[in-house]
Structures are given as structure tokens and as C-alpha cells.
Amino acid sequence: MALVEASIEQLRVGHYVHLPVGWQQHPFLFNAFKIKDQQQLDIIRHLDLALLTVDTDKSDLPLAPLLHGEPAVVAAPDAPPPDPEPLTADTGFDEKHWRRSLRAAEKAYGQSMSDLREALGALNLKPDEGLANTAQLVRTLAARLAQHEGPLGLHLIRTPHSDILLQHSLNVAFIAMLMARELEMSPLAVEEVGLAGLIHDIGELRIPSQISQKRGELTRAEQNYLNMHPQYGLEMLNQLQAFEPRVRQVAHLHHERLDGSGFPLGIKGGEIPPLVRLIGLVDYFDELLHPRGASQPVTPNQAISLLYKLSQKKFEQSMVKLLIKLLGVYPPGTLVQLSDGALALVISTEPTRPLSPKILPFIKGQRAEGVSLIDLREDGRTITASLKPEELDEAQRHFFNLGRRCCYYFAF
Template identity: 35%
Template sequence: MANIKLAVDRLTIGLYVKLPLQWTEHPFLLNHFKIKDKQQLRLIKNLNLKYVYLIPEKSDTTPLAPDSQPEAISEQESQYLDKQAEKLWQEKQRRIEHLKNYKLRVQRCEKNFSRSLSQLRSIVSKIKSRPLNAVEEAHDLVSTMVDALMESDNVALHLMNDKKEHEDIYFHSLNVAIISMMLAKSNGMSAEAIKNIALGALFHDMGKLKVPTAILRKTTPLTQPEENYLRLHTKYSLELANLADTFPEASKPILDQHHELVDGSGYPQGLKGDEIDNCAQLVAVVNAYDTLCHPQDPSKARIPYSALSYLFKNKKDQYNNEYMALLVKLMGVYPPGSVVQLSNQQLGLVISVNTNSLLHPNVLLYDPTVPSNEAPIIDLEEGELKIERAVSPNKLPEHVYDYLNPRVRISFYFDPDD
């Protein structure tokens, strides 16, 4: 869409404009919007701009003629508009402060995520030679995470900006542990039960360390012998856990049964319904979700929104329906990592979901007038914007893709809202 330079004195209600300013230099929620009333007109003129950019395709009317006389405003109306402008500026400052605090929280969250990932690598490296030490360290890691999870009623799930490659087992295991813990908490489980679930989730795929890398990274369909070998990872995970007598018995069914399906079509034993351990059923749902987002063949990866929809629509017969519904509720309709189009047609990246306000995630906005590292993050609960639809990242224009940087690998971590 073409942007036309337009003198400020030609503005009128109904024009869609873009301000030639940084987001922090004006009181409006966005850098571009449709002028809806006299107050917005007054605010724009008070910014001492000589011009703005007009977007005709989005405007409901045409600009005023060049020689138009400005509409007279009474002293009383002028004072009222000035007071409203001051309120908007105060609100904008609050939003800017909120954005700073939010980014600090995300930085803290990313540090915790990186620390947990490093600890998990250390644990896995010791599981064969020093199993008791490995399990003890795993207990410490899980206890720290569960304590953080349980200390607040208001927990935000954040999208992590990880850059590591070829460490799929660690990212996947930590992802499954994080989401399983939050799911268990949402289900009202005790801290002790959540710890057992977290330990099982962290170790559920460790048996893959004994599966040849060529099988794990194969992107074409596995042969039957290869598939049989891969399926042995549940047995191997259990064997590794049994090396340490301190590994909780309550966690072991998760290692053994996270590929069992309630309709009996799973493995290794083909268990059905209640024959499958309840905690294993919970982790199975989360494991299926994360695997859809990160399959062996990257070209088949689903965006988080699509992965949740696919599970809910096509796998109800195979997974615990209560846990699937709870996962949708926990992640929000548009989980972190989803690229979305808003009601003003602007694109953004969902970067966190507040579990107490699932329909109003925090969205990082694409705005080419703002540097990507300063891009505004909008809390949809506080504004009029809504999400209209999810957008596949591979359908984004290159400049939008580079700006939003949708992750190839979707990793999550949580942060209690202080």
C-alpha cells in the first residue's frame, strides 16, 4: 500500500495515517491508525508535526482541501481535549514502563531456561556412569522449577529465543516437562505429584541416547526394523532410571507408557484407557503436541495453533480428552510462537500467554517504523485489538519474517507474575 505525505492541517476524521515518530514519542497505542474523533486530531496536531503519512486504501474519506480553514474549538472544549490528551500520555507512559518490566521478566525467564537446559545436559551426561548423582541433580532441578511454579497463582508461559541446534532431545524433554508441570498444576495436582510428573517428563526420552543417531534424524519414513528400534527407547529409558534406586517409582510409568494410547493402538504394550497410568496419559498429550511442532522431518512441522487444532480434532480417540481440553485452555487458542493477524490487519508474534487471561496474549507487533529490538508488545487485554487468524510463518513476506523472527524451534518457559 502506497503511503502519501500529507500536511497535518489537511487531516480529518476517517483518514488512516502513519506517524513519522518512534512508538515512545507519541501517546497512541500504535504508530498507524484510523483517526476516529476530534481528540485524536487534536493530539496529532499537538505533536508539532509538519506531515504524516496517509494510507488511502484504509481510509474512509479524503483529506481536506489545502486551503481549508481549521474548525473552531471553544475554550471549554479545548481544555477538555487537553485533559484527555494528558490522560493518554500518562497511559502511554504506563504502557512503556510495563513493556520495560515485561522485557526484564522475559530476560530473567530466558536465563532460567538456559540454566535449566544446561543442568539437563549435565544430568544426561552422568546418567550412565553416575546415575545416583544424575537423579539427585534432576531432583534439585525439578524442585526449583516446581517451587517457582507453585509460588504464584498468576503464571505466564513465555516463548524462548533459543539458538542451539542438534540438541533436540534436551529441548524436547525440557519443553514436555515445563508444559506437563503447568498442565498438572492447572489440574489441581499437589506439588509432590507435579515433581514426579516433571521427573518422568525430563527422562521420558532418555532411552533415545541408545538409538542410532541415523534413525533419530532420519527425515524419510523409517523402515519397519528402524521403527522397531526406535520404539525400544521406552524400554531403554526405564532401564536408565532403574540404575538409580532414588528414581521415584511414581515417575517410572511415564517413561514406559508415554506412547500408549487410550484406544489401545499405542506401544509398547497396547494398553487401553485406565490401564495407562494417569500421569503417563498427561505427559502423552504434551509429548504429542511438542512432537507435532518438531517432527523428525522439519518440513512437516506444524505451527503451535495448528498442532493444538490437529490434536483436538483428529486425536480425541487416542488421548485423554480431559488433558487435551486442559492443554488448549492452558496454551490459549493461539499459543506462544503463533504468528497472528490482528483486527487492524497488523501482523504480530504471540510471545506469552497469561494463564489467567487466555484470550488476551501478549503480541509483539510488526511495525517497520520501529526497530525490531524496540518493537511494541501489546497486551490484548488492555486494548481494542483482537486476533483474527493465525498465519503460517512460511507465508510471510521476507521482511516481516526477519522482523518477527518466528522460531523454527518453539521452546517455552514459565515465569510467576510478581
Template identity: 35%
Template sequence: MNKSCKVHVNQLQVGNFVRLPVAWKDHPFLFNSFRLKQDAQIQLIKSLGIEHVFVDLDRSDVPPLTETPSSSNKPDTSLAPLRETLDKQKQDQIEKLKKMRRDLGKTEQEFDRSLAKMRSLISKLRSRPLNAIQDAEALIQDITSQLLESDNLVLHLMGDAKNDDSIYYHSLNVAVLCMLIGKELGWERADIEALGMGALFHDVGKLKVPAQILKKQAPLTTPEQNFINQHPAFGAELVRLADTFPERALPIITNHHEFLDGTGYPKGLKKGDLCQLSQLAAVVNEYDKLCHPDNMTKAKTPYAALGYLFKHYKGKLNNEFIGQLIRMLGIYPPGSVVELNSGQFGMVMGVNISKLLFPRIMVYDALVPKDQAPIIDLEAEGLSIVRCLPPAAIPEKIFKYLNPRERVTYFFGQDSKG
């Protein structure tokens, strides 16, 4: 537990980590809790008309003064410009936050529309396969156009999936991440679209696996596991119902569980038999499976899943593609719960692909309403991440405030510029 003590404002000094006992709207600072960096901040706190604040000793660089120096009751007029500057910065931040939330809302709407199209085309696959493939191609072409026409992309964290929608979330997630990596690798539009089509349908063969096998929590019998291992072949059969399905995308469906060393399934193919598109899909599929296994008690955080891929899949998955996935998601992918060097907790909400070291963080502050929780740009605030935490390791009140997603799903939007 952090040691906190009540301190007279005249005992404050630069380096103290303070918590203000006033409403967020009643002071000019961005947070209610922060480390004092300059004497002018102390003078501003005194000008709020409060006598005491709380100092967190564990997060302070120095202890507060033991003596209480006397201070003049005259208002310090030299503080007016600073207060005005901070008030403006706070107001600008609030407006930027509102715009960020609007942009995120648009991205979520776009994601929901894509998810609805995905659900619809999968339901058509058996009865009207030609229509299903046409709908899928239109969706993938639209996503590809958005990707290629945007040069300042932000990868956003989306809302939680409903239990019965997991196959749609997983397939769309794998498709979007594969296509983003394809763009980052400088692949041609035709390759990105083939990648998207294959990834969108990569797990469709599971529709032919009995639900009681897919949802079974106990260990599978050998025949049951063999049945599931055939879902790539079942998927290929389903999409072949339409002779318009692109041939280049077919290996993604049949080979997304194959490994470079021949230990994958269903055929135990090796590197020389696996095209670049299916090698990339295998990397992204494995990442999403680590985050969302069938048994969610074994789920890894995005941060841990990337580390696990890097460490345990050498020789099995394409190392270049693993590296590209890590570079694209950043060290702390959206969905990660982190601790900042200020001692505050937050959740990564989005990463700008061109500024991966400075993700956007929604910060926990007990005195700020949840719907107004600051989403800050680490670069702008001069803050950094100290460590990533599993959600189970954070206190319950912080968990409820940040609301970490059980299913971490990504979609992209344009960067918000004020």
C-alpha cells in the same frame, strides 16, 4: 496487496487507517500505522506540521474526503491535554516494554540454567546414575516451588534450539508444560514432581538408539522402526541404574507413546492400564512432536497442532487433558504469528494463564526499530486477533522482523506489573 494513497491531512476523517511519514519518536501515537477513532487524533496529526499522510483504503472503514477543506493555521490549544496524555501513555508503554524485556531476559536466563542442568544430568546418567537422579530431583523441586508459589504466571516463548540440543529442549518443554497442567488441575505437589521427573527422562532411551536411525530422513525400515519403538523400555533400563528413581514416575517413561485404544507402543496398552500421569505426558509429548517432528518440513504451528490434537486424537488421548492444554496455552499459543483487527501482523510472545484471550503480541511496524518493537497487551489496546498464519504465508520483510521460532519452547515467569 493493500491499496494505499497519499492524502492531505485536511482530507482525513474518523475511520481512515493512516500511516504517518514521520519517525516513531516524533509523534505521540503508539504505532506509526493505526485506524483513526476520534477527531482529536486528526487534529493531533495536523499539529505535527506535516501536510500529507498515507491512507490504506482496504483497512479503512470509510474513504478519505474527496475535497480538501481549508483549515485555520492557528494552533489548537485544546489539544495540549490530549497530546500530554498520549505522550505519557507512550512513555509509560516504553517503560513497561523495557520492564517486560527485562523480565523476559530473566526468564530466558532461568530457562538456560535449567537447560544446562538438564544437559549435565543426562551426561551423568550412565557413569554416575545416583548423582544424575539427585540433580534431576533438585531441578524438578525448584521448578515445582516456583510454580506453586506463583499465582500470576505468564508462559513465555524462548529462543531457538541448537540442532544438537533438540532432545534437551523437547524433554524440558514436555516437563514444564506437564507440570503447569498438573498445577492447573489442582494436583498435589508429589504428583507434580513425579510428573516432572518422568517427563524430564521420558526420551532418554533414545540415547541407546543409533544416531543414523534417529537422523534418517528416508522412511525407516521395519527393523529400524521397531528399534525406535523400544526407546521407552531402554529409558526405563537407564533410570533403573539408580535405585532412587521414583517409582511413580517410571510409567511416564515406559508409556508416553501408549494410546487409550491400544494402538500405541511398545506394549499396546489400553486406558485401564495407563495412569493419569502417563496419560497427561502422552498428550503433551504428542503436541510437542506435532510442532517439532523429525522432518521439520511437516511441522505444524502451535495453533494448528492444538487443533489437530483436538480433532484427530479422540479415543487415543485423554480428552480432558487435551482440553486443559488448549485452555492453558490459549487459542493462540506463544509462537503463533497472527493478524490483528487493525490489519497489523504480530507474533504471540506470552500468555498470562489467567487472561488467555489477551496474549502479549510483538507487533510489526516497519518504521519502529526491531529492538523497540511494541509488545502490546491486546486488552489494554482494545485490539483482537483475526486469524493465525503459518510463517510461510507472511511477507519476507515481516518474517525477518518478527523472527518466528523454528522450535517453539516455553518457560514461565511472573507477570510484569508496570
């Protein structure tokens, strides 16, 4: 399957199209079909669509070049069609600035790890201090998010697979806070979202590490024990009298799903509070990247596709679309192939440029630190495919540091 974005003007009878709207918004039987006559083509042209997707493998003829002479952009398989990228004033890619931003993000992420470790470690002996420090971690960040003007994306942070609970909690908190900011929540509400993300799995502190961090397949008894962590989390927070009730609810209910298939209560739909839905979605995304037990991890763009497929059953569709908007079609950590055959790793994305992330290209015989980053807005190449880690050789895996965990921090 070769999915290519096309403008309405490029369409001809014989093109196999995927319409980026629901079935209620067009008169055709399916969302994907081959245009068989001029009447169908005219209907599509009146749907008020700027872009749609064409499967060139199933089409009878190739796409005509864009009128302005630029190449069409390849979309990620199974991902929802992104909005067209807006035209903005381009001052050029300042790689030195972006390198500084990456280094600052790595440092800030490491400091957040240290602060959260210290705060959670103090809960037993100095609970008031531990809770206050946990809240302070997101309070400072929420204020900084409120002061930042314009769109904000995420950097890829590669860290060793240590302190898995802390890494997972930070990932969920940071991505959820970015979603809250995009929803134009108040700084106080963004802070609350971040706090809920930090403590949603706090009940795992009562689960033995040989179960919570087990690499092999869990036994039924071990899985049942692990599934108790939401109840343990609620009990811990109630005992500490910590935070608002709606934040405690997140620790208890973040594994509930809209169709009632979740746990521990099996509630569904409107019974699940909005904050729980938000954290539950981001929690699931990060679990796909770093699954427990013997489950195989998926790549970030595969995780996006899976979430999109689940968006009408288990997760709120508007929240899934927002997450995809912020992470991009190719989220940080995605391995991609460019139109000239080169391999690259997506390093940073921004919501206004879902198809043009900043990437680190593979250069044989060089260290990643010495290779220049590329901004695909200014490069003539496009992304033609995403890759799985197992498709790379050992030298390429080492170059991209694939043995480490995929974490995120804000691209200030």
C-alpha cells in the same frame, strides 16, 4: 469460515451457530446449525450459555454490536470455544516489567538446558549424582510454582535447533508442571510430574543421533529402532534403580493411547496410568511442533486444534481442555493477523486471557528488539486469523526469528 464469538443477546433467527456443549446437553440434532425460527432461538437462550460461536459466512444476517459497544472477538478455527475472560482490576501493561520477565525466562531456560545436559551426561560415570541433579532441577522449580500466587502462563523462548532431546524434554516437563499446578496437585506431585517429563525420552540416549535427529524420512528399520526407545528407557531406569516405579512407567508407556493404537504394549483406557496420560499428551503436542523425519511441523494453534479433534479417541478430553486453557487459543509462537491487517507473533499467554495474549507486532525496517510489545487487553484490535510461516515474506520471517525452535518457560 469466519467464526465470531457472540453473546446470547446478539443471536437472531438466521444466525449459523456452533454450540460449545456436548450433544447430550441440548435437544438439537447437531452442534452446528442455522437458527430457523423463534422456538429454536428461545431454546438456545435457555441453555445457560454466556457465549457461543457464530459463523458469519453461513449466517443470513450480520451480528448486532455488543450492548456495551465493544467489538466481538474472533475465535480460532477448529479450536474449542474458550471461556469468557473474567473482569479483573487492570493496572495497565508494564512493558518494562514484562521485558524483564522475558529476559529472566530466557536465562532460566538456558540454565535449565545446561543443568539437564550435565545431569544426563553424568549418568554413566556418576549415576547417583546425575539422578540427584535431574531431580533437583524440578524440585526447585516446583517450590517456586507453589509460592507463586494467581494465574500463571508461558513465555515463548526461541532457541537454536541444537540438543533437541533436551529441548523437547524441558518443554514437556515445564508444560506438564503447569498443568499439574492448575490441577492443584501438591508441590511434591508437581515435582514428580516435572521429573517424569524430563526423563520420559531418556531411552533415546541409546538411539544413534543419525536416526533420532534425522531430518529426512526414516526407513522402516530406522523407525523400528526409534520405537525401541521406551523399552530402552525402562531398562536404563531399572538398571539405575532410579525414581519411583510410576515415573519409570512414563518412560515406558508415554506413547500408549486411550484407543489402544499406541506402543509398545498397545494398552488402552484405564490400563494407562494417569501420569502417563498427562506426559503422553504434552509429548505429542511438542512432537507436532517439532516432528521427526520428513513430517511437516504445524503451528501451535494448529496443534491445539488437532489435539482437540483427538481428545475423544487418543487422549483424555479433560486433559486436552486443560492444556488448551493454559496455552490459550493462540499459544506462544502463533503467527496472527490483527483486525487492522498487521502481523504479529504471540509472545506470552495467561489462562485467564485466552483471547488476549501479549504480542510482538511486525514493523517493517525495524529490529524486533526495538519494537514495543502489545497487550491485547489494552489494544483496540483483535486477532482475526492465524498464519503459517510460509505465508510470510523473508523479511517478516527474519523479524520473528522463525528459524529457531519454539520453546516455553513460565511467565513469572
